[in-house]
Amino acid sequence: xxxxxxxxxxxxxxxxxxxxxxxxxxxxxxxxxxxxxxxxxxxxxxxxxxxxxxxxxxxxxxxxxxxxxxxxxxxxxxxxxxxxxxxxxxxxxxxxxxxxxxxxxxxxxxxxxxxxxxxxxxxxxxxxxxxxxxxxxxxxxxxxxxxxxxxxxxxxxxxxxxxxxxxxxxxxxxxxxxxxxxxxxxxxxxxxxxxxxxxxxxxxxxxxxxxxxxxxxxxxxxxxxxxxxxxxxxxxxxxxxxxxxxxxxxxxxxxxxxxxxxxxxxxxxxxxxxxxxxxxxxxxxxxxxxx
Amino acid sequence: xxxxxxxxxxxxxxxxxxxxxxxxxxxxxxxxxxxxxxxxxxxxxxxxxxxxxxxxxxxxxxxxxxxxxxxxxxxxxxxxxxxxxxxxxxxxxxxxxxxxxxxxxxxxxxxxxxxxxxxxxxxxxxxxxxxxxxxxxxxxxxxxxxxxxxxxxxxxxxxxxxx
Ligand code: FES
Ligand code: FES
Numbered sequence: 001x002x003x004x005x006x007x008x009x010x011x012x013x014x015x016x017x018x019x020x021x022x023x024x025x026x027x028x029x030x031x032x033x034x035x036x037x038x039x040x041x042x043x044x045x046x047x048x049x050x051x052x053x054x055x056x057x058x059x060x061x062x063x064x065x066x067x068x069x070x071x072x073x074x075x076x077x078x079x080x081x082x083x084x085x086x087x088x089x090x091x092x093x094x095x096x097x098x099x100x101x102x103x104x105x106x107x108x109x110x111x112x113x114x115x116x117x118x119x120x121x122x123x124x125x126x127x128x129x130x131x132x133x134x135x136x137x138x139x140x141x142x143x144x145x146x147x148x149x150x151x152x153x154x155x156x157x158x159x160x161x162x163x164x165x166x167x168x169x170x171x172x173x174x175x176x177x178x179x180x181x182x183x184x185x186x187x188x189x190x191x192x193x194x195x196x197x198x199x200x201x202x203x204x205x206x207x208x209x210x211x212x213x214x215x216x217x218x219x220x221x222x223x224x225x226x227x228x229x230x231x232x233x234x235x236x237x238x239x240x241x242x243x244x245x246x247x248x249x250x251x252x253x254x255x256x257x258x259x260x261x262x263x264x265x266x267x268x269x270x271x272x273x274x275x276x277x278x279x280x281x282x283x284x285x286x287x288x289x290x291x
Numbered sequence: 292x293x294x295x296x297x298x299x300x301x302x303x304x305x306x307x308x309x310x311x312x313x314x315x316x317x318x319x320x321x322x323x324x325x326x327x328x329x330x331x332x333x334x335x336x337x338x339x340x341x342x343x344x345x346x347x348x349x350x351x352x353x354x355x356x357x358x359x360x361x362x363x364x365x366x367x368x369x370x371x372x373x374x375x376x377x378x379x380x381x382x383x384x385x386x387x388x389x390x391x392x393x394x395x396x397x398x399x400x401x402x403x404x405x406x407x408x409x410x411x412x413x414x415x416x417x418x419x420x421x422x423x424x425x426x427x428x429x430x431x432x433x434x435x436x437x438x439x440x441x442x443x444x445x446x447x448x449x450x451x452x453x454x
Pocket of ligand 1: 327328329330331332333334335336337338339348349350351
């Protein structure tokens with residue numbers, strides 16, 4: 001359990017970090033290192049150089065801008081977890097954060113690290129996909145924004161170019177007065193990798209009818225799955241559990257869930273439906289309470 | 292590479308390979324053996340230390356990344372030679388350990404919790420140590436120890452910030 005040798009650099013600026021990435025194909029960025037270091041310890045990853053951006057100035061922040069909450073890539077997960085702005089404006093992320101790893105890994109792990117690692121079982125990845133976050137990277141002097149839906153392209157594969165550094169994630173903050181969220185996941189031990197996870201956010205009008213919904217399933221498929229059809233079907237409706245269950249089941253009938261030692265494809269499909277219905281129900285009830 | 296580490300309020304200059312974990316550096320270079328090496332890949336929590344007061348796995352950090360932080364190991368918790376901190380005391384009293392392998396990490400995780408939250412609920416205690424594996428006790432006495440320490444520290448009005 002000892003990593004292979006590597007060189008270590010700690011650049012003083014983003015430009016310098018990008019230049020170091022460009023100079024060496026096998027160099028990797030490290031921020032919190034809570035996924036990369038175990039992979040290195042098991043020698044599943046053998047970077048020739050680690051470029052440490054954990055303390056780069058100006059990349060750790062949470063602020064509101066134009067209806068979105070912008071989170072700097074190296075913002076620590078435990079900071080997000082207890083941030084008042086995230087609690088107030090991004091209740092879905094706030095609800096998912098305690099499920100991200102353990103207390104001790106959230107103290108080092110970063111938001112950008114989790115997104116760039118793009119594990120479908122990762123809660124931050126699921127929330128970004130469900131809410132349709134916008135991610136920003138810097139490649140040398142160039143900055144580019146990309147929708148989460150285009151960023152996550154495969155199992156732990158993203159559209160991020162080899163020489164680029166993820167710098168920010170912007171999550172839309174819903175401004176409706178009655179917004180509620182639900183989040184559920186199932187795993188062997190609290191905070192271990194999810195076998196299946198489900199996230200839902202709904203906005204209701206004063207009569208309790210849905211005006212907007214976003215629903216996502218994590219860990220069942222290689223990249224998080226958005227149930228946009230189900231979200232559409234909720235429009236103008238109050239929560240009707242059996243109707244929602246039918247819609248979710250129909251949406252999941254066509255997917256090919258992953259299978260492994262812990263959970264078969266059939267199990268994942270069944271549990272994904274159950275958790276999604278629960279998350280949607282929670283979201284409706286929470287939104288109704290906010291009146 | 293040279294790196295200067297601030298451990299238990301003392302500065303240590305050490306020469307390390309970049310690939311040396313903070314855990315190995317503490318144990319092998321500085322002979323601070325209270326941080327235990329269990330899995331060495333972030334699963335068991337035995338290697339927990341405090342970084343600026345937060346519980347962190349020292350096997351998931353390289354020593355070269357750790358300069359400039361206040362690092363606290365179990366060796367830094369006791370108030371004086373031969374004395375125990377209130378949390379350590381409580382672990383003895385409630386039999387919060389058997390083989391002791393997980394114990395330094397459990398105590399540091401408890402310390403991080405109690406320095407932020409002087410009145411933790413049972414759930415909060417369980418959550419705080421949920422990343423730390425114990426193969427002996429069944430956890431009940433560990434939870435009891437932390438609750439007892441919390442109660443005593445409240446009673447004695449002991450400062451619960453940085454040690
Ligand atoms: S030795 Fe660090 S978590 Fe197991
Ligand atoms: S006391 Fe033996 S592992 Fe916890």
